[in-house]
Every structure is written in structure tokens, then in C-alpha cells.
Amino acid sequence: MVDRSPPSRRSFLPPPVDPGEDFLFHLYRGSEMLQDNRVHDAKAEIEQALALQPSDPKGQDLLGIVYFRLGLYPRAIAIYERLIADFPEAFEPRINLGLCYLKTGQPVRARAELEKAVAQAPNHARGWGYLGLAHQALGDIDRAIHAFTVGGHDAMAKRLMDATAGGPPQTTRRPSLRPGAFQEIDRSADLAPSSAIPQSVASGLEAALPPVNGAVAHFSSAPPVPAAPPPPRVPIIDADARATAAGPMSSPLSAAGPSLEFAARMPLVAGELARRHLIVFPRDHRVALHSPTGLVLVQAQSGFAVRLSLVRSMAFQGGYAGKTLQRRQRGRALEEPLGGAGSPLVEIEGKGELVLGPPDGQRLVPITLDEDPMYLREDVLAGFEPQMGYENGRMPAGDGEAVGMVQLRGPGALVAVLPRGFAALEVTEGRSIALASPGVLGWTGRVIPRALAPSEAPAGAKGFVVFAGEGTVMLDGR
Numbered sequence: 001m002v003d004r005s006p007p008s009r010r011s012f013l014p015p016p017v018d019p020g021e022d023f024l025f026h027l028y029r030g031s032e033m034l035q036d037n038r039v040h041d042a043k044a045e046i047e048q049a050l051a052l053q054p055s056d057p058k059g060q061d062l063l064g065i066v067y068f069r070l071g072l073y074p075r076a077i078a079i080y081e082r083l084i085a086d087f088p089e090a091f092e093p094r095i096n097l098g099l100c101y102l103k104t105g106q107p108v109r110a111r112a113e114l115e116k117a118v119a120q121a122p123n124h125a126r127g128w129g130y131l132g133l134a135h136q137a138l139g140d141i142d143r144a145i146h147a148f149t150v151g152g153h154d155a156m157a158k159r160l161m162d163a164t165a166g167g168p169p170q171t172t173r174r175p176s177l178r179p180g181a182f183q184e185i186d187r188s189a190d191l192a193p194s195s196a197i198p199q200s201v202a203s204g205l206e207a208a209l210p211p212v213n214g215a216v217a218h219f220s221s222a223p224p225v226p227a228a229p230p231p232p233r234v235p236i237i238d239a240d241a242r243a244t245a246a247g248p249m250s251s252p253l254s255a256a257g258p259s260l261e262f263a264a265r266m267p268l269v270a271g272e273l274a275r276r277h278l279i280v281f282p283r284d285h286r287v288a289l290h291s292p293t294g295l296v297l298v299q300a301q302s303g304f305a306v307r308l309s310l311v312r313s314m315a316f317q318g319g320y321a322g323k324t325l326q327r328r329q330r331g332r333a334l335e336e337p338l339g340g341a342g343s344p345l346v347e348i349e350g351k352g353e354l355v356l357g358p359p360d361g362q363r364l365v366p367i368t369l370d371e372d373p374m375y376l377r378e379d380v381l382a383g384f385e386p387q388m389g390y391e392n393g394r395m396p397a398g399d400g401e402a403v404g405m406v407q408l409r410g411p412g413a414l415v416a417v418l419p420r421g422f423a424a425l426e427v428t429e430g431r432s433i434a435l436a437s438p439g440v441l442g443w444t445g446r447v448i449p450r451a452l453a454p455s456e457a458p459a460g461a462k463g464f465v466v467f468a469g470e471g472t473v474m475l476d477g478r
Contacts, residue, residue: 023052027059034062039069057083064096073104084113091120095127099182102130107137115282118147122291125151129185136160146280153185281353286385287366287413296364296415298354298383305347306354306383306415307339310364316352323347327392334392338406339378347386356383356415365418369410376416376442378404384414397437398451398462405442416442421478432468435475445471 030045043066050059060079067076080097087093094117101110111134118127128151135144141164148157279297282288286299295312298304305325314320325338325345337344348354358364364382367374375393384390389409394402408414418441425433427447434452443449452464467473 023049023056023059025049026052027056027062030066031062034065034069039066042066043070057087061093064093068096068100068103073100076100077104089120091117091124091127094120095124095130098127098134099130102133102137107134110134111138115284125153126185127151129153129156130182132156133181133185143280146278149278151185156181156184279355287368287415289364289366294358294363296356296366298356298415300348300350300352300354300385302351303347303349303386304354304383305338305345305386306356307343308346309343310356310358310382310417311354312357313355314348314352316348316350318350321349323349328390329392331391338390338392339381345381345383359417362417362419363422365416365422366413367416368413369408371410372444373407373409374414374442374444375405375407375447376414377440378406380416380418380441381406381408382415382417384408385412388412388414395437395440395449395465396451397465398453401437401463403437403440418474419476419478421476422474423477424472424474427467427469427471427473429470432466433473434464434466435473437463437465439476440465441474441476443467443471443473445469447471447473 026045026049030042030049033039033042033045043063046059046063046066050056050063053059060083064076064079064083067073067079077097077100080093080100083090083093084097094113098110098114098117101107101113111131114127114131114134118124118131121127128147132144132147132151132153135141135147141160145157145160148154148160279290279293279295281297281299286301288297289295290297298306300316323346325347327334327336327338339345356364369388377395378392388411391407393405393407395405396402422441425435427433427443427445434457437451440449447467447469449465449467452466454460454462457464
């Protein structure tokens, strides 16, 4: 018998499509249209893709570009604020957010985001350029010139210097942003594509999606402008350039430039050399590391205790009065200099600025304390804020030997002198660790040290210290 009943409507529908493939199809089309400057068509495609996968970071990234191109800055800001909240380690969305803030007349918020971005990516030329514009909009001319110079935007730095020539160091004049300033930064910056979202998040999309205008950070309200070749830049060659060129300590000023033979024929102008290496103290941190040089910058509010052998420069209001600090034990001052007689810690009084440099083969590390105390070997302590409390003690090392230690309590900031082979080990409840006493630099947390008796040590070895409890022990890994 033949079934003459009407067929089910479902039998006439096309087979279901994998939503992942459909998503990639619309996202790919949207990115191509954005490259062709068909912004409204791109908006429709990307929004259709996000209707399938609303939380996809790559799609949100592209939609942020679309909103920016259309002048819908509040929508773009909302997208990048969400991306930053979800992916705080990704610096490109933060740069994009800073640019949106600049476009909407919010230079204070732009500066805050861009300062964080260049701290995460110190070689990002475009980020430094936008930060310079934020400083300029706020009238902070010194920092604007410094940011332009670090980012390689030398023409912009020179124009700003010429426009404010003869003014005080921190002039309150606010030269208006020159028309085309954003495009000039985009042309002079490195246009190599880079991902705005961590690779682990964008996995599987990079092969399917071409970069749009060199990735998310390359905004423009007009079709892409071909990059003009930058003017020749003479590289700054120093003793550390070979070792740090690829690492986080490298300076953006050592970017690729002319050959060394060409550089040898073009000496730097003295003023340019000074500007390229100008140190500008950060606004929001009392103690901070200057990554390109390894120097530590201290902005003392009411004095600072420091070993004078580490001081490279100081500028204090009202002079340089100071006193040598004494060791303390059980709340009582001892007649012994803190830090030892050879290089004691001296408290310089008043408000001022210090530049500290590390000894050869070591590095300076700023550390902030809140509630938990920190224990450091006395010769490791380089300086600390005077409102912090300190107490001297001794770490047993066996055979009646002991190592001088200092307990520091916050809140406040301190500076430690650490070897380049510095490392740390975690101590957990029920798992103690034994370290050779000369390699112990300090510890944090609820950790209790005791000398390991020769009867407990392998082959009766001496000089080991056992740490038990919960916390972290720092050691010299050399």
C-alpha cells in the first residue's frame, strides 16, 4: 500500500549545518569586508556570527573595530572593557580601549589604560605614541615627549618640544592635538600583525581569519593608508643590548635601524641622546623598576632608608639630612648599624626622588608588603619606606652558626638586592624542605626554620636549614 499522506515538513529542510562552520563563515566574510572598508556589510556579517557564538573573543574584537570605524565609540568601549576583564594579560585590547577614550575626550582614562599596556608590552610603538597623545592632552609635556621618543615617534617629540620651548619643565600649556596625529602614529609604528587575544583563546581561528588592518590595534576612520618608510634611526648600542634585545628588559630604543657602518658615520646629536635615555618617574608608584636599565626609581613621601652605595642620584626638598639606622631586637634599639658597618642603611629625611643602581652581577627588585611580614637576609635588604616596621633576628645554620635576618612589616615598599639566579620554593603543610644555609635569601608566610642536625643529614653533612609550615622560601640558584 502506498502511503499518500503529506510528507513531514522537516523532510524538505536542508540538513543541519555545524554552527561552528557557519560561525567561521560569517566571521571570515565580515573580516574580508572590513579589509575592503565595507564597514556596514562587515557589521551585518560579524553580528550574524556572534548571534551563533556571542562570547567569541575574536568576533568581539572585530565588532569593536566596526563600531570604531562607524564612530560608535561607546559600543566599542563596552566591548574592550569586557575583553580586558576576561583577558587581562592581553595588552592589545587595552591599547584599543585607550584609543577609544582618547577619541571621546577622556585623556585621564586613556592614560591609565595605556600606561598599563606599555608596562605589559614595553616595545609597542603604537601604544607609546597614543600614551604620548594622552599626556599631551593633559598638559604633561615632559612625559608626552618621553613617550613619543621611546616609541620612536621622533618628529612628534621634536614638534612638541619646539611648541613648548622656553616653558617650565612641567608646563601647564596644553598644545592641541595636531590633525592627523593618530594617522602619523599608525604610519610610523611597526605595522606587523599581532593578535589581540592570547593564542590559547584564538586557537583554531588564526588559520581561518586573515588579519584586519594588521590586527585589532590598527584603527583608522578611513581606508588603510600604505605605510610610509620611516626615517633612518641610529641604534643605541650598549653593553647589555646583545643580552637583552629579545627579553622583557630590552628597550624599544634599540629597535632595528641602519647598519652599524651607517651608524658610525652618523653621530647622535647630544640632545637626542639625552631624550632617548631620559628617566621619567611613574605617577602612581612610589617605588618602581625602570625595566630598560634595571634602575629602581623611588619617590619618597616622608623619607627613605637606603644603602648609600646603591644611590645613583637623589633630589630632596630642603637638603639631604639623614641618620644611620640601628638594629632592633624585641623592640629595643641596639648599638649596631642596620645593614652592617661597611654599608649601613641610612634614612634620608623629607620628600624627594632617588635613583638606585644594582651592584655588579645582581639586580634590584621592588617589593610591596600588605599584612604578611617578610624575612630577608640582612645583606639582601637594599632599602625600605620608613613607615614600615623592622626587627632583627638570626636564622640558625648549625654548629652554633647563625645568619643575620631582618623581619619587615607593611604596609609599604622595600627594595631587595638579589642575584640574577634568584628562585623560590614553596613550603606546604606536611612537606618540609632543606636548603644549604648560604643560599637562603629570605622567606614569606608562616614558615619556621631550624638547623638540620648532622645526625639527620645525608652523610652527616652540616650547614643545612629545614623549613616547615606554609609559605615561600627564596634562594640563590647560582
